Amino acid sequence: MKKATFLPYLIWMIMFIVIPLILVLFYAFTVSTPEGYKLSLDNFKRFFEPVYLKVILRSLGLALVSTLICLVLGYPVAMIMAGNTFSRRDVLMLLFVVPMWMNFLLRTYAWLAILERNGILNIALSWLKLPSVNILYTNAAVVLGMVYNFLPFMVLPIYSVLRKIDKGVIEAAHDLGANPVGVFTKVILPLSVPGIVSGVTMVFMPALTTFIISRLLGGGQFTLIGNLIEQQFLVVGDWGFGSAISVIMIVFILLSMGIMSFFEDADKEKTLW
Amino acid sequence: MAENLVQLQGVSKVFDDTVALAEIDLYIRKNEFVTLLGPSGCGKTTTLRLIGGFEEPTSGTIWFNGEDISNVPSYKRQVNTIFQRYALFSHLNVYENIAFGLRIKKMPENVIKQKITKMLQLVNLEGYEKRDVDSLSGGQQQRVAIARALVNEPDLLLLDEPLAALDLKLRREMQQELKNMQKQLGITFVFVTHDQEEALSMSDTVVVMKDGKIQQIGTPEMIYNEPKNAFVADFIGESNIVDGIMRDDCLVEISGRLFECVDKGFGRDENVDVVIRPEDIVLTPADDAKLTGVVRSVTFLGVHYEMIIEGHDGINWLVHSTLKEPVGTTVGLSFAPFDIHIMKKENAS
Amino acid sequence: MVKFLKKCYVYLIFAFLYVPILVLMVYSFNDSRSRGTWGGFTLRWYVELFQDRAIMSSLYYTILIAVIASFVATVIGTLAALGIYNAKGFKKKLTMNLTYIPVLNPDIVTGISLMILFVFAKIQLGFVTLLLAHITFNIPYVVLSVLPKLRQLNKHLYEAALDLGATPNQAFWKVIIPEIMPGIITGFLLAFTLSIDDFVISFFTTGSGVSTLSITAYSMARRGINPKINALSTLMFLLVLVLLVIVNVRQEREEKKGKDGKNGSKARIGSPSPDRNDPQFGPDWL
Numbered sequence: 001m002k003k004a005t006f007l008p009y010l011i012w013m014i015m016f017i018v019i020p021l022i023l024v025l026f027y028a029f030t031v032s033t034p035e036g037y038k039l040s041l042d043n044f045k046r047f048f049e050p051v052y053l054k055v056i057l058r059s060l061g062l063a064l065v066s067t068l069i070c071l072v073l074g075y076p077v078a079m080i081m082a083g084n085t086f087s088r089r090d091v092l093m094l095l096f097v098v099p100m101w102m103n104f105l106l107r108t109y110a111w112l113a114i115l116e117r118n119g120i121l122n123i124a125l126s127w128l129k130l131p132s133v134n135i136l137y138t139n140a141a142v143v144l145g146m147v148y149n150f151l152p153f154m155v156l157p158i159y160s161v162l163r164k165i166d167k168g169v170i171e172a173a174h175d176l177g178a179n180p181v182g183v184f185t186k187v188i189l190p191l192s193v194p195g196i197v198s199g200v201t202m203v204f205m206p207a208l209t210t211f212i213i214s215r216l217l218g219g220g221q222f223t224l225i226g227n228l229i230e231q232q233f234l235v236v237g238d239w240g241f242g243s244a245i246s247v248i249m250i251v252f253i254l255l256s257m258g259i260m261s262f263f264e265d266a267d268k269e270k271t272l273w
Numbered sequence: 274m275a276e277n278l279v280q281l282q283g284v285s286k287v288f289d290d291t292v293a294l295a296e297i298d299l300y301i302r303k304n305e306f307v308t309l310l311g312p313s314g315c316g317k318t319t320t321l322r323l324i325g326g327f328e329e330p331t332s333g334t335i336w337f338n339g340e341d342i343s344n345v346p347s348y349k350r351q352v353n354t355i356f357q358r359y360a361l362f363s364h365l366n367v368y369e370n371i372a373f374g375l376r377i378k379k380m381p382e383n384v385i386k387q388k389i390t391k392m393l394q395l396v397n398l399e400g401y402e403k404r405d406v407d408s409l410s411g412g413q414q415q416r417v418a419i420a421r422a423l424v425n426e427p428d429l430l431l432l433d434e435p436l437a438a439l440d441l442k443l444r445r446e447m448q449q450e451l452k453n454m455q456k457q458l459g460i461t462f463v464f465v466t467h468d469q470e471e472a473l474s475m476s477d478t479v480v481v482m483k484d485g486k487i488q489q490i491g492t493p494e495m496i497y498n499e500p501k502n503a504f505v506a507d508f509i510g511e512s513n514i515v516d517g518i519m520r521d522d523c524l525v526e527i528s529g530r531l532f533e534c535v536d537k538g539f540g541r542d543e544n545v546d547v548v549i550r551p552e553d554i555v556l557t558p559a560d561d562a563k564l565t566g567v568v569r570s571v572t573f574l575g576v577h578y579e580m581i582i583e584g585h586d587g588i589n590w591l592v593h594s595t596l597k598e599p600v601g602t603t604v605g606l607s608f609a610p611f612d613i614h615i616m617k618k619e620n621a622s
Numbered sequence: 623m624v625k626f627l628k629k630c631y632v633y634l635i636f637a638f639l640y641v642p643i644l645v646l647m648v649y650s651f652n653d654s655r656s657r658g659t660w661g662g663f664t665l666r667w668y669v670e671l672f673q674d675r676a677i678m679s680s681l682y683y684t685i686l687i688a689v690i691a692s693f694v695a696t697v698i699g700t701l702a703a704l705g706i707y708n709a710k711g712f713k714k715k716l717t718m719n720l721t722y723i724p725v726l727n728p729d730i731v732t733g734i735s736l737m738i739l740f741v742f743a744k745i746q747l748g749f750v751t752l753l754l755a756h757i758t759f760n761i762p763y764v765v766l767s768v769l770p771k772l773r774q775l776n777k778h779l780y781e782a783a784l785d786l787g788a789t790p791n792q793a794f795w796k797v798i799i800p801e802i803m804p805g806i807i808t809g810f811l812l813a814f815t816l817s818i819d820d821f822v823i824s825f826f827t828t829g830s831g832v833s834t835l836s837i838t839a840y841s842m843a844r845r846g847i848n849p850k851i852n853a854l855s856t857l858m859f860l861l862v863l864v865l866l867v868i869v870n871v872r873q874e875r876e877e878k879k880g881k882d883g884k885n886g887s888k889a890r891i892g893s894p895s896p897d898r899n900d901p902q903f904g905p906d907w908l
Contacts, residue, residue: 166358166360168356168357168358168359168360169360169361169362171325171327171347171354171356171360172354172356172360172361172362172421173348173362173373174326174327174346174347174348175325175326175327175347175348175352175353175354175422176348176353176373176374176377176421176422176425177348177349177374177377177378177425178348178373178377179346179348182348182377186373186377187362187364190362190364190365191362191363191364193364
């Protein structure tokens with residue numbers, strides 16, 4: 001039992017995780033010249049061209065809006081589920097998670113059938129004698145797809161933090177004279193901050209990096225960072241620029257993780273960088 | 274008649290199908306230190322939570338200062354609670370924890386500061402204002418919880434097994450301190466515990482509970498010396514509880530021998546429980562004793578020896594004595610009339 | 623009244639989550655190509671699905687890769703977990719952090735970085751690269767499933783086995799492995815599910831003629847709605863559902879068995895889990 005049995009793993013991870021990431025860094029920070037590769041920041045400079053800046057701003061914007069909507073929709077769900085409204089809480093939570101286990105692609109695809117011009121939504125609207133809406137291939141559809149796919153990521157961490165709040169603490173606040181509103185704003189909300197932060201990060205990060213949702217629901221013209229990376233590698237073949245965008249994406253993610261770990265309890269023993 | 278601060282009238286509490294409290298009547302006088310004592314599940318915590326307003330009674334009325342508060346939510350009651358495991362707000366520091374109730378009442382900042390400084394002195398935590406509550410030891414957290422409750426100057430303080438998480442030495446210290454605080458501040462305390470020693474050493478009045486019913490109410494001395502039934506006798510200190518038959522007023526038959534006692538009013542030949550404390554049994558030479566037995570085991574417990582003595586009819590007697598008798602010897606057992614406590618059999622089961 | 627409103631709200635959110643899936647399922651039985659009309663019940667799309675050679679070939683690859691990748695990942699991952707559990711200090715920290723990289727990295731970055739590696743190393747993109755990629759993103763989840771079981775292990779168990787006369791080898795196979803078996807199986811099932819579910823990483827690391835179900839569905843979906851995908855979605859959803867039920871039933875039994883003491887690891891696949899590093903969190907980290 002004392003042998004270093006993690007050696008195969010270590011070697012594997014270095015070969016298939018570490019080296020590839022180094023390669024990404026290499027391509028991001030070099031340009032190919034006739035004399036070979038040269039260290040350069042040109043790939044990053046290109047990023048500040050208006051076309052690409054717009055992409056990153058749109059990505060950040062849509063991710064932010066989706067995260068906000070998830071928070072507003074998700075917090076009450078988490079709170080109701082954590083409370084005693086339902087008796088079979090565990091079953092309900094499981095039901096909540098099951099859709100997450102359906103293929104992401106197919107879940108997104110499902111919205112096509114609902115949102116398209118002759119889709120369910122418009123059929124339903126026409127029954128109700130309401131004007132039809134065409135949101136497919138717009139920002140709204142992309143946000144809808146993100147909210148649909150990532151909502152559980154917001155609810156779960158908030159739910160589990162709320163569940164862990166000692167009931168005594170809430171009673172103590174009541175005992176000290178706080179009415180239900182006061183208990184929420186002064187005790188429950190502050191105590192659930194770690195869950196909110198965790199939920200926000202868990203929605204924001206995948207929303208920022210997705211390229212399927214924008215491709216399927218946003219149509220060809222709605223490019224996000226993810227689509228940009230995909231294009232650079234699979235269509236344009238500019239690995240340098242593609243790698244540079246990936247590096248920037250990683251930086252964003254490390255940043256949001258940094259913010260997150262700032263809020264996280266210090267007593268959690270986790271090795272996170 | 275002293276004023277009653279709290280009165281429970283025929284209060285019951287039913288959770289789903291289980292009856293936690295069955296028609297309790299109880300009053301608590303001003304400035305009294307009342308302890309609710311009993312094994313877990315006896316309804317003592319439920320009683321406390323009803324007074325605190327965390328539960329509503331299924332039936333019955335709770336009076337507080339002459340007002341019916343049965344359905345008043347806890348945040349509108351002049352009562353504060355010290356919770357099991359303290360329930361401190363981990364997102365606030367020591368100062369802000371104590372300030373919580375005052376802030377809700379919108380007190381001016383300088384008054385809050387003054388009150389908290391005084392409180393921190395009272396609980397010996399000067400200089401801890403800025404500390405994170407999670408960084409405190411159990412005893413310190415306990416003090417913060419006490420300060421947080423007392424700073425609101427409640428008429429009544431409820432304490433739900435507040436010392437259960439502390440180690441023995443700290444427990445003793447805190448018992449003393451709590452008692453002193455109660456005397457000093459003149460606040461009524463209702464204290465819940467399952468530790469009979471704690472109950473006896475701290476309280477003015479002890480309420481012994483079991484299965485949602487009150488078994489006995491009285492001063493610690495009364496409860497110990499005059500237990501009302503076998504359960505109380507057994508729960509408060511160690512006891513020998515044996516079967517007996519009342520042959521006459523002040524005459525009881527135990528193990529086929531007649532003993533003089535001080536209890537009257539039982540039916541002739543009524544089956545009763547006889548309770549005798551282990552320290553009240555005196556060992557005598559076997560020769561001229563009414564009751565004899567063989568020493569089966571001896572354990573040294575510091576102050577005294579604990580012996581198990583098997584009587585002639587197979588009853589095991591627990592005896593505390595400062596003198597040791599070797600295992601296997603036959604000894605005589607005797608007890609004074611006033612040390613024999615006769616109790617009605619609880620439902621003839 | 624408040625309770626009623628609360629319930630309504632939660633049911634509304636549930637409807638939001640389930641309606642799209644139900645719509646897909648219903649359409650998969652619709653005997654009409656246009657979605658506007660209900661052309662009657664049919665199983666024709668299912669029949670066509672099974673006659674579609676591209677879909678059948680990608681089904682074959684999906685399962686083949688999932689089986690091999692999750693098996694290899696389970697072996698390497700279990701060994702790794704044992705090693706990490708026994709290691710100390712820097713080595714442990716380094717390996718643990720390596721474990722978190724692919725879990726936290728966006729899939730797209732993992733995907734393109736592996737693609738760069740394979741092209742750089744001049745390995746033909748195809749079955750082999752796809753398999754290597756799947757093993758790579760699977761192993762950490764196995765490690766993260768087995769490690770908690772090891773942490774719950776009584777430290778003296780191994781010594782007790784030696785004390786009773788077992789050789790180190792016997793102690794390992796007869797005591798340690800059976801004790802952590804639930805974690806290993808969980809890890810395997812998790813890896814298998816993730817492998818079947820993956821799209822992004824497969825998308826970047828596959829090549830010539832080798833395709834998984836996700837990739838085939840994607841290329842079909844890009845061309846618009848196709849009733850065959852509806853049928854495929856229905857089948858895949860039911861498959862995942864069955865897997866989830868199996869895992870949960872198994873864990874429930876496990877919990878009942880190990881109710882005493884600390885054995886009651888409550889974490890379940892697909893059930894709420896607080897931790898973003900927890901492998902429980904869905905497969906869709908795009």
